[in-house]
Amino acid sequence: MSKFPKVIAAAALSAGLTLPAYGGTYGLGRPALPEEIAAWNIDVSPDGTGLPVGSGDALTGEEVFAEKCAVCHGDFAEGVDNWPKLAGGQGTLDREDPLKTVGSYWPYLSTTWDYVNRSMPFGAAQTLEPDEVYAIVAYILYSNDLVDEDFVLSNETFADVTLPNAEGFFVDDRLQSEAHFWKPEPCMADCKDSVEITMRARVLDVTPEETVATEAVVEEAAAEPVAAEPVVEAAAEPVVETVALDPELVAKGAKVFKKCKACHKVGEGAKNSTGPILNGIFGATAGMVEGFKYSKPMLAAGEDGLVWDEEALAAFLTKPRKFMKGTKMSFAGLRKERDIEAVVSYLRSFD
Amino acid sequence: MSDKADDFAPSRRQFLAGAAATGVGAAAVGAGQAAQAATPDPLITEVQEWASGLGDGVDATPYGLPIQFEQDVVRRNVEWLTADTISSINFTPIHALDGTITPQGCSFERHHSGAIELRKEDYRLMINGLVDTPLVFSYADLERFPRENRVYFCECAANSGMEWAGAQLNGAQFTHGMIHNMEYSGVSLRTLLEEAGLAAAGDFKDKWVYVEGADASSNGRSIPLEKALDDVLVAFKANGEALRKEHGYPVRLVVPGWEGNMWIKWLRRIEVMDGPVESREETSKYTDTMADGSARKWTWEMDAKSVVTSPSPQSPITHGSGPLVITGLAWSGRGSITGVDVSIDGGKTWTEARLGAPGVDKALARFYLDVNWDGSEMLLQSRARDSAGYVQPTKAELREVRGLNSIYHNNAIQTWWVKANGEAENVEVS
Numbered sequence: 001m002s003k004f005p006k007v008i009a010a011a012a013l014s015a016g017l018t019l020p021a022y023g024g025t026y027g028l029g030r031p032a033l034p035e036e037i038a039a040w041n042i043d044v045s046p047d048g049t050g051l052p053v054g055s056g057d058a059l060t061g062e063e064v065f066a067e068k069c070a071v072c073h074g075d076f077a078e079g080v081d082n083w084p085k086l087a088g089g090q091g092t093l094d095r096e097d098p099l100k101t102v103g104s105y106w107p108y109l110s111t112t113w114d115y116v117n118r119s120m121p122f123g124a125a126q127t128l129e130p131d132e133v134y135a136i137v138a139y140i141l142y143s144n145d146l147v148d149e150d151f152v153l154s155n156e157t158f159a160d161v162t163l164p165n166a167e168g169f170f171v172d173d174r175l176q177s178e179a180h181f182w183k184p185e186p187c188m189a190d191c192k193d194s195v196e197i198t199m200r201a202r203v204l205d206v207t208p209e210e211t212v213a214t215e216a217v218v219e220e221a222a223a224e225p226v227a228a229e230p231v232v233e234a235a236a237e238p239v240v241e242t243v244a245l246d247p248e249l250v251a252k253g254a255k256v257f258k259k260c261k262a263c264h265k266v267g268e269g270a271k272n273s274t275g276p277i278l279n280g281i282f283g284a285t286a287g288m289v290e291g292f293k294y295s296k297p298m299l300a301a302g303e304d305g306l307v308w309d310e311e312a313l314a315a316f317l318t319k320p321r322k323f324m325k326g327t328k329m330s331f332a333g334l335r336k337e338r339d340i341e342a343v344v345s346y347l348r349s350f351d
Numbered sequence: 352m353s354d355k356a357d358d359f360a361p362s363r364r365q366f367l368a369g370a371a372a373t374g375v376g377a378a379a380v381g382a383g384q385a386a387q388a389a390t391p392d393p394l395i396t397e398v399q400e401w402a403s404g405l406g407d408g409v410d411a412t413p414y415g416l417p418i419q420f421e422q423d424v425v426r427r428n429v430e431w432l433t434a435d436t437i438s439s440i441n442f443t444p445i446h447a448l449d450g451t452i453t454p455q456g457c458s459f460e461r462h463h464s465g466a467i468e469l470r471k472e473d474y475r476l477m478i479n480g481l482v483d484t485p486l487v488f489s490y491a492d493l494e495r496f497p498r499e500n501r502v503y504f505c506e507c508a509a510n511s512g513m514e515w516a517g518a519q520l521n522g523a524q525f526t527h528g529m530i531h532n533m534e535y536s537g538v539s540l541r542t543l544l545e546e547a548g549l550a551a552a553g554d555f556k557d558k559w560v561y562v563e564g565a566d567a568s569s570n571g572r573s574i575p576l577e578k579a580l581d582d583v584l585v586a587f588k589a590n591g592e593a594l595r596k597e598h599g600y601p602v603r604l605v606v607p608g609w610e611g612n613m614w615i616k617w618l619r620r621i622e623v624m625d626g627p628v629e630s631r632e633e634t635s636k637y638t639d640t641m642a643d644g645s646a647r648k649w650t651w652e653m654d655a656k657s658v659v660t661s662p663s664p665q666s667p668i669t670h671g672s673g674p675l676v677i678t679g680l681a682w683s684g685r686g687s688i689t690g691v692d693v694s695i696d697g698g699k700t701w702t703e704a705r706l707g708a709p710g711v712d713k714a715l716a717r718f719y720l721d722v723n724w725d726g727s728e729m730l731l732q733s734r735a736r737d738s739a740g741y742v743q744p745t746k747a748e749l750r751e752v753r754g755l756n757s758i759y760h761n762n763a764i765q766t767w768w769v770k771a772n773g774e775a776e777n778v779e780v781s
Contacts, residue, residue, distance in 0.1 A: 025546045028492045032477050032485035040620050041479055043561060043571065043628050072434070082434035093644030098756055105646075106635045115631040118569045122438070125464065125567035169638060172650045178752055181654075183742040186692070186734065188701045194781070195697035195730060197768060199517045201664075201777035207521040208429055258465065262437050273435065 044114040048158045051113065055154030056135025058142035064132050065139045067321070068121045071263070071274055071330040077101075077143040080274070087143040090164060103144025107166045109158065113137050123262045124332050245345050253346025256339045260331070266350050275329065282348045284308055297326040313347075314340050416456070424448070426457055427524060432513070437465040438568070440507065442528030445658070445680060446665040451532055451707070451715040452502070455595045458531035461507055461611065463568030466597040469617055474565075474601050476543075476585070480622035481558065483548025490587070490601055496538040496546075499584060501607070502714045504682045506530040506653050508610035508637050511761040515750075518766075518777045523663040526765060526777060527656075530682070532715035535605050537586030540579050544623070552576065552623050561628045562604055565619035572613045573627035574606065578651075582607045582713075585618065608684030608713040609651040610759070612637050642754025653684030655743050656762035657691050657718070657735035668773030672726030677704075679733050681716045686738035688716035695722075697730030697766060697780040698745065710738070729769040730780055746779060 044050035056064075066075060072083035079085030089099025098104075102112050117133045119125050128136070138153035141161065147153075153161070201207065257266070263275035270277040276289035287294045287302030294302075301324060306312060316323045317340045319333045334340050417424065426441040433439040440461040443453060460466065471490040479485040507529035513519045520526050544560075552558050560579045563571035574583070584605040587594060594600040599616025606613045612632055627633065627649075639647040659679040662668045668675060681688045687710035692701035707717035718733070735743040746763035768778040 025548075026496060028495055029478075029486040029488040029546060032479055032487045036477065036487065037479050037485055040477055040563075041622060043563070043622070043630070045624075045626060046629050082431075093640060093646075093756075094642065096755070098640060098644070100635060100640075102635075108629050108634060111629055111631050111634050114628070119464070119567065119631070122464070123567070125569070168644070169634075169646050169648045172647055172652075174647075174650065174652075174654070178744075181742060181744050181748070182740045184740065186701070186736065186742045188692070189699075191699055191701070192781075195699060196781040197730075197778045198781050199779040200768075201518040201521040204517075204519055206429075206431065206519055207525060207664075208427060261465075262435055 042118060044110045044117070046108040046110045048110060048155065051110075051155045051158060052130045053155050054130035054134050055152050055157075056131050056133070056138050057152045058135075058138040058147060058149045061135035061137070061139025061142070064135050068124075068128070068132075068330050069136065071328055072122060077140055083274075086140050090144075093165070093168070101144065102140050103146060103164060105165050105168070106163055107169055109137070109141075109161050109163055112140060113158075121330060123259055127332060245349055249342050249345040250349045252338075253342035253344070253349075256334070256343040257346050259334070260343070263329075263331075266347065278347055279350045281308055282313070282344065282351055286312075295324075295326050295328045297324055298328070310344060313344050317343065421447075424457060426459060427528075429513075429520065429525060438463050440509070440529060442524045443531055444524050444665075445528050445530070445660050446523040446663050448660070449678070449717070451680070451711075451717050452590060453531035453533060453715075455531075455533065455589055455592070455598060458533070458595075458598065459507070459529050460597040461529070462566075462597070463570050464566050467566045467617060468596060469565060469601065471601045474619075476602065476618060477620045478543060478547040478623075479620070480561075480624050481549075481552040482544070482623050483551050486547045488543070493538055493585065493587060493602065496542050498536055499539055500534060500536050501582075501584065501605075502532065502534045502711055503605055503607045504530055504532040504653075504713065504715045505605075505611045505614050506656075506682070506684075508612060508650070508653070508759040511656075511763070511765075512758045514746075514763070514765075514777075515757055515761050516755045518779045521777045522665040523658055523660050523765075524665055527658040527660075527680075529611070530680075530715075532682075533589040534591070535584055535586040536588035536591075537584045537602075537605065540583040540585055540604070540621070541581075543585060543621070544579065547623075549623070555580065557625065559624045559627050561620075561622040561624050561630075562613070562615045562618060563620045563622075564599075564615045565617040570612070570615060570632055571628060571630045572615065572633055573624070573630070574609075574613060574651075576623065578606070578609070579621075606651075608653060608686075610637065610653060613651065637759060639753065639759050640756040642756070650760055653682070654760060654762040655681070655683035655685065655688070655735045655737040655739075655741045657681035657688075657733040657743055658765045659693070659731050659733050659767060662731065662769050662773070662775050663767050664775045664777055667775055668724070668769065671773070672724050675722050675724040677720040677722060677731065679704075679718055681710075681718055681733070681735040682714065683735065683737035683739070683741065684713060685741060687712045687714075688735055689738050690736045691716070691718040692734045692736070693718075693720045694732040694734070695729040698732055698764070701734065704733070712738075726771055728771055729767075730778070731767040731769050731775070732764050734764055 042050065072080055073086050074080050077086035078088065085099060086102050089101045089104035092098045092104060106112060113133060116136055117128065134153045138147065138151055141147045141153070142149055142151065263273060264278050265271055265273055266278040270279060272289065272292045276292035285302050286306040286308060287298040317334050320327055320329045320331050334343065424444045424447040426443060428436060428439065428441040441459055443459040444457055474490040476488040476493065477485070510529035511526055514526055555576045558576040559573045560576055561571055561573050563569055585602060586605045587602050589598060594603055599618070602618050604615040604618050633648065639650050641647065657679055659677060660666065661678050677693060681691045688706065689710055691704045691706065693704045694701045702720060704718040704720040707719060710716045743762060743764055749761065749763045766778050766780050767775045769775045
């Protein structure tokens with residue numbers, strides 16, 4: 001079928017005729033199947049359209065939240081470090097540095113449900129069951145003092161909840177409220193009497209410093225252009241020295257490690273973040289990275305002599321919370337053996 | 352790029368190094384004077400290595416990167432802004448670029464769940480909702496629709512957001528670098544929607560499209576159907592080449608003149624709807640809080656704005672007094688730039704700058720003001736005017752309407768305090 005029009009087109013060209021132009025549609029693409037639409041069309045609107053059947057209460061939500069969300073958002077949804085705070089802030093919107101949370105700012109509960117369902121947990125999106133989402137959202141409401149602890153959120157009770165800031169928004173009115181920015185003749189001379197500096201960025205000093213790599217290049221180039229070392233190499237990835245590692249496996253591991261990167265840093269200059277740095281983790285005793293606040297079970301395991309060898313790492317990475325009940329690591333685990341092997345190889349390259 | 356602590360030094364050092372580098376072999380030129388060389392320049396009188404030996408052969412870099420001497424012209428991150436780099440933003444080095452097109456490799460990135468790798472072969476685009484036939488397109492399908500080429504700027508609504516409460520970041524890259532300007536090749540969204548058929552949508556006036564990405568954040572935004580049918584593009588090339596991973600390879604949405612968050616990367620679904628979804632990105636974020644605590648929503652258009660990119664804190668004057676090129680960028684989400692005025696006295700008097708080329712609809716314009724600098728301090732500002740008659744406001748004018756907590760849509764006039772030694776600093780003036 002697809003070959004036939006091509007032949008006609010070629011014939012038309014050779015005869016010096018113009019190609020037929022398309023009038024309406026092109027007949028491209030194919031109808032979407034109902035199952036496909038159901039898989040992707042999961043957004044939820046303010047009136048609850050799109051919600052699946054299900055329910056969850058705040059107390060259950062507290063457990064799910066502690067397991068899957070608290071590592072970034074805190075046990076009480078108060079936020080860890082720079083991660084978003086989900087609770088509190090009511091009454092702060094008109095103050096300096098308002099705290100915008102589900103309770104203080106978000107207008108629609110559908111937004112919370114939809115976002116948790118589609119985009120959370122960070123690094124393991126779309127792994128929650130509907131009942132878990134209902135429970136988590138119920139807990140977020142509870143942590144904002146908007147419902148009691150026995151509150152059950154479901155597709156049926158959803159419409160009963162109105163968030164405090166539902167009426168806090170108005171549609172863009174710049175054309176009216178800022179109409180005075182449309183000026184037929186802007187001032188060109190004598191626009192003000194005096195000009196004083198009222199604030200300086202340098203006083204705050206929060207600008208990232210720039211590398212002096214350029215400076216080195218410029219100086220070297222100026223002094224001895226021939227000898228200018230390609231600085232690019234100096235800044236390249238550290239060369240893996242361990243001979244036993246399969247470079248392909250290490251490279252694959254680097255890709256797998258993307259699942260871990262949100263919380264774990266590795267390599268030169270890495271710092272503890274949501275999770276501990278992983279430099280030299282292979283062969284190290286559990287719970288020993290300096291400056292990281294481990295869970296009690298992890299510390300205890302280290303004291304009992306748990307060492308991160310191939311076997312222990314594989315077991316931990318397969319099912320973190322099964323291997324170590326109570327770990328802070330809210331990662332579901334790696335399913336493929338090959339992925340675990342690869343990521344362990346990758347980590348070993350930072351020994 | 353390594354981020355070792357000892358790779359960093361105060362920007363003043365960089366400034367001095369820059370001054371020293373240009374000082375080699377030539378004395379500073381005074382106003383109206385020709386340069387006098389005291390001794391013959393060995394770069395001229397002696398045969399240099401590059402004039403005698405050989406350079407790289409072809410294929411040394413099958414896909415080239417900038418020469419090593421330009422390696423400071425890179426995107427930069429402001430670490431304290433976000434919790435990690437995966438849901439974060441970095442900044443285009445606008446202080447070091449010229450012209451209007453931004454190379455993809457240094458165009459700012461904004462990800463919500465990291466930049467994913469999605470093969471063309473694995474790419475699917477679904478159109479569903481109020482259409483006659485819900486459709487699925489492959490990448491190859493998209494390449495068979497009639498194509499358009501258009502240049503547009505993409506600005507994050509939070510560009511200059513850190514400057515609402517006062518001058519904070521010392522560099523045009525950081526104050527205004529959440530912007531890029533590329534030539535896109537792609538299919539108009541109207542063509543794709545019409546392919547699915549819009550009879551089912553009924554009256555277009557109160558209809559919307561919800562557009563969503565394929566990454567884990569599944570970033571989604573609601574766009575009025577009228578805009579979707581107007582000038583929105585489904586793009587797969589930028590500046591002639593495939594979109595870079597960080598810009599949404601293989602397919603992103605281009606929403607001309609509107610805030611960058613709506614330009615969905617890794618576009619996977621377009622749903623025609625009878626109302627907005629009110630997703631996280633259009634309620635809890637990208638809404639502008641006023642002084643009284645109420646918030647503007649659906650502030651999609653980017654107001655006219657400009658900034659002097661050089662001289663600026665990262666691009667100080669290193670040549671002393673005399674001929675000086677003052678240059679910068681201007682843009683408007685409501686149309687084209689019709690003019691840019693420059694002030695060297697903090698806004699008392701203004702001079703119309705020269706546009707590098709006539710303003711293009713919803714694209715960056717480059718402006719120049721060629722002056723004979725007398726070496727005295729300047730309070731350097733630029734002020735954009737657009738085809739809608741809008742004139743870029745001062746910070747004071749903006750704050751009077753919006754207060755200090757808006758975060759988004761800060762399009763105020765920027766001031767650089769250029770000192771007699773050529774260094775520049777981000778300041779606010781009365």
